[in-house]
Amino acid sequence: MNTEPTRPNDNLSSVLEQALSDILEQSAFMFSEKADAPKPDFGDEPCACVSIRFDGPIHGILHLVAPSSFGGQVAANTLGEDSATIPTDQAADAIKELLNVICGKFLELYSGTSAIFNLSIPTLTTMTPAEILVLARSPGSAVCMVEDTPVLVHGEITP
Amino acid sequence: MSYNILIVDDSTTARLFISKALQLSGADIGRAIQAKNGLEALEILRKEWIDLVFADINMPEMNGIEMVRSMRDDGLMKTIPVAIISTERSETRISELKAAGVRVFLNKPVTPEMLKRVVDTFLRPDVSPEHLKELG
Numbered sequence: 001m002n003t004e005p006t007r008p009n010d011n012l013s014s015v016l017e018q019a020l021s022d023i024l025e026q027s028a029f030m031f032s033e034k035a036d037a038p039k040p041d042f043g044d045e046p047c048a049c050v051s052i053r054f055d056g057p058i059h060g061i062l063h064l065v066a067p068s069s070f071g072g073q074v075a076a077n078t079l080g081e082d083s084a085t086i087p088t089d090q091a092a093d094a095i096k097e098l099l100n101v102i103c104g105k106f107l108e109l110y111s112g113t114s115a116i117f118n119l120s121i122p123t124l125t126t127m128t129p130a131e132i133l134v135l136a137r138s139p140g141s142a143v144c145m146v147e148d149t150p151v152l153v154h155g156e157i158t159p
Numbered sequence: 160m161s162y163n164i165l166i167v168d169d170s171t172t173a174r175l176f177i178s179k180a181l182q183l184s185g186a187d188i189g190r191a192i193q194a195k196n197g198l199e200a201l202e203i204l205r206k207e208w209i210d211l212v213f214a215d216i217n218m219p220e221m222n223g224i225e226m227v228r229s230m231r232d233d234g235l236m237k238t239i240p241v242a243i244i245s246t247e248r249s250e251t252r253i254s255e256l257k258a259a260g261v262r263v264f265l266n267k268p269v270t271p272e273m274l275k276r277v278v279d280t281f282l283r284p285d286v287s288p289e290h291l292k293e294l295g
Contacts, residue, residue: 027268078176090171097170100217101267104246116249119217121169 012110016062016153017142019106024146027101028077032151035143040136040150043067046126048092050099054107056117058157062106064099065127065135065152071095073149096122106155161189162282163207167200167214167226168193168244173267177213177244177274184275187282197226204236211281213274216245216256224256231260240281244269 021032048071050064069083071091076083078094086094099122107117127135132152136143141154164181168174178191192207194200196218203209212230216223223243230236242263243256253264263277 023268075172078172079179093170094172097172100170101246104248104267108248113248113250116252119246121217121219 012140012155012157013142013153015110016102016106016140016155017144019102019109020064020142020144020151020153023098023102023105024074027098028074030074030077030146032144032146035145035150040143040145040152042129042132042150042152044129046128047132048095049125049127050096050122051125052099052103052122053120054103054117055119056107056111057115058111058159060155060157062099062103063135063152063154064095064102065132065154066095066146067149068126070146070149070151073147074098092124096124102153161187162210162278163190163192164188164278165200165203165207165209165212165214166191166193167195167197167212167218167223169195169215169218173215173244177269180269180271180274181278184271184278186275186278188278197221197223197229200226201229201236204230204239209239211278212239212241213244213277214241216243216247224259227256227259227261242277242281 017034024030024032047065048068051061053061071094072083072086075086075090075094103119135141135154136152138154140156141152143150143152166174166177174193181188181191192203194203198221200214214223214226227241230239230241240262242265243261244265244267246267247253248266256264265273
């Protein structure tokens with residue numbers, strides 16, 4: 001297992017991208033690749049934004065931003081159901097649980113397995129296209145395509 | 160003989176997935192009862208016959224660590240095996256949980272095969288516990 005010491009703000013976006021890819025594949029059988037387009041198209045509607053805080057030897061927050069339909073796709077794939085049958089509250093729950101699991105994997109990849117971290121309960125808000133653009137251009141962000149759906153992951157570390 | 164399982168997680172998706180995966184695993188499951196947090200789980204444990212608990216750690220109101228400690232302090236609940244299914248990867252915390260009585264620790268996401276091995280090991284006396292070691 002990786003027991004490397006913490007390394008704040010080093011390779012943050014690539015570690016997040018790896019955590020997203022690993023967890024989506026293992027839990028929802030969905031495949032993720034880094035977006036080629038310089039300006040990913042998240043559409044004109046507000047997107048879902050899930051956030052989770054972590055507190056340990058390093059502190060910080062992770063965000064996952066995706067079109068509102070993404071939670072339904074994740075729930076459907078995880079549970080082996082048709083996405084049209086997934087209720088809105090379950091879609092919201094699925095995307096929150098996804099970021100919770102990604103956060104665990106991210107902390108293992110980023111900080112090793114010796115430190116203890118406390119995670120917050122994930123929260124769900126919305127983000128406008130303009131806000132997404134600002135976040136996508138910020139350090140610590142990675143935009144991936146998950147089966148034609150753009151997904152933005154963003155992390156901030158406070159030593 | 161079928162066994163009653165209690166699934167404790169604040170995520171509906173996680174509870175449904177574990178419930179479905181247990182049914183798919185071929186394990187002999189009677190009822191798969193669900194609770195949203197440790198407090199709800201303790202209420203159910205006082206009223207229902209439960210053979211095995213699968214619990215998350217990070218939950219509102221009462222987390223999985225507090226739930227395990229409450230179970231260990233209760234004469235009737237302390238013998239019920241608990242398997243933690245969590246995003247937790249800290250070796251220190253996993254050791255603490257095992258010292259508090261948690262029998263096995265699984266990282267999310269889990270597979271039906273992993274769940275079946277846990278069920279078989281705790282609830283089927285004909286199955287050796289040796290194969291649990293590789294689950295952690």
